[in-house]
Amino acid sequence: MDWAKELEQNVTTVEELEEKLMLHFTTEEKEKLNEIIDAYPMSVTRFYLSLIDFKDERDPIRRMCIPSVKETDMNGSLDTSGESDNTVVTGLQHKYRQTALILSTNQCAMYCRHCFRKRLVGQSSAEIIKHMDEIISYINNHKDISNVLISGGDSFLNTNNTIKNYLEKLSAMEQLDFIRFGTRVPITFPMRIYEDNELLKILREYSNKKKIYIVTHYNHPNELTETSKRAINALIDCGIIIKNQTVLLKGVNDDSNILADLINKMTGWGIIPYYIFQCRPVSGVKNQFQLPLMRGYKIVEEAKARLNGHGKCFRYVLSNKNGKVEILGILKDNTMLFKYHESKDEANYGKVFTKPIGKDQCWID
Structure with missing residues (x-):
């Protein structure tokens, strides 16, 4: 197969989503989605699209490949691993x-x-x-x-x-x-x-x-x-x-x-x-x-x-x-146990440490 040519058939625009997948977005949603796609392109193979159940708005395959207006939330970092x-x-x-x-x-x-x-x-x-x-x-x-x-x-x-x-x-x-x-x-x-x-x-x-x-x-x-x-x-x-x-x-x-x-x-x-x-x-x-x-x-x-x-x-x-920090377990008083599996600083190789972790905390620096 000419795989590069096949990829030219990928869905890349909001209009293609609506046309090929019979989805409908409001004018406001279209504006936001186009803003997202301009910054972070969408490109989905026809094969991967075929795995989506479009009757289910919470379909996991859809979540991984179709942009969401939630992507306009820019909290966080663009280079989390340095x-x-x-x-x-x-x-x-x-x-x-x-x-x-x-x-x-x-x-x-x-x-x-x-x-x-x-x-x-x-x-x-x-x-x-x-x-x-x-x-x-x-x-x-x-x-x-x-x-x-x-x-x-x-x-x-x-x-x-x-x-x-x-x-x-x-x-x-x-x-x-x-x-x-x-x-x-x-x-x-x-x-x-x-x-x-x-x-x-x-x-x-x-x-x-x-x-x-x-x-x-x-x-x-x-x-x-x-x-x-x-x-x-x-x-x-x-x-x-x-x-x-x-x-x-x-x-x-x-x-x-x-x-x-x-x-x-x-x-x-x-x-x-x-x-x-x-x-x-x-x-x-x-x-x-x-x-x-x-x-x-x-x-x-x-x-x-x-x-x-x-x-x-x-x-x-x-x-x-x-x-790379391994997440080893939960100790008492909402404290978690961690271990350096890989470390940029070789002095930390294998080091085990604890940190208090809040109920909604998702990361450690």
Whole structure:
């Protein structure tokens, strides 16, 4: 398939929403939605749209892809994890000693409304590609880097040639134990994978040279479609290990039964639960999707009670400017227990600490 041409059929305007999905917005709603889309573009694949039950205004798939007037609430921050401070080359971040993060593109097959990189959505990726040689040189010259995460945007929105170039250069580095790709394509645009024999050939070839992991982003059981499973199986057949990062989202998966169902089905497919992330306080996201920490912890623990041992291997974390902080438990007097799972300051590695947390508090800095 010509996947780039297929993406030209994405729904990107309020008028297309009304026309293709038979929705109706008031004049005021249209004005607000157009204001939002101008700042944070909407782009939804026809496949992902087909998963929405438009008779249900609270449909979880709809919440994740269709703009809401609530996005005009700009409380929060556009860079909650201090990514700009960790940028060492255009398109390359180095926050943790062993890991290099390549923001290989700003494009996605579908723009999630809860995205924590909303500030970059839809921007041109040409500038990043120009700096590929500098990115590779930096990684090669920092021997402490043992793994690379190629993300975005969505790493699978790169051309096959760009993906091959990254794999060719990175797999030749003896210092790297493995290479990761961050992608939501298996969920939002799975045919990009299973209908592209050239891409699968590239992945199969280089997975024999360096272990490749793919980190996906399933948030709700309704995303675990047979079409998506076909893409996952194609990746597994290439020798790739699949892991998943779920974000805990109000109105999407803030129910222990839904969360447990999601994880049980994923593990049945051969997907390893990696993290459950506390939703970040991003402007336009915070007040629409964030859950209080106390409630989030209880949902996660109740879900764990319905999982087998393999399904419980994930960590519930939040990622702030200091690092990845694991949310360990609730102590007496509304105090919570935390642990640094990753830290920008290596002196904090493994450090356990407590903080008093208010009933409605959703974040710690």
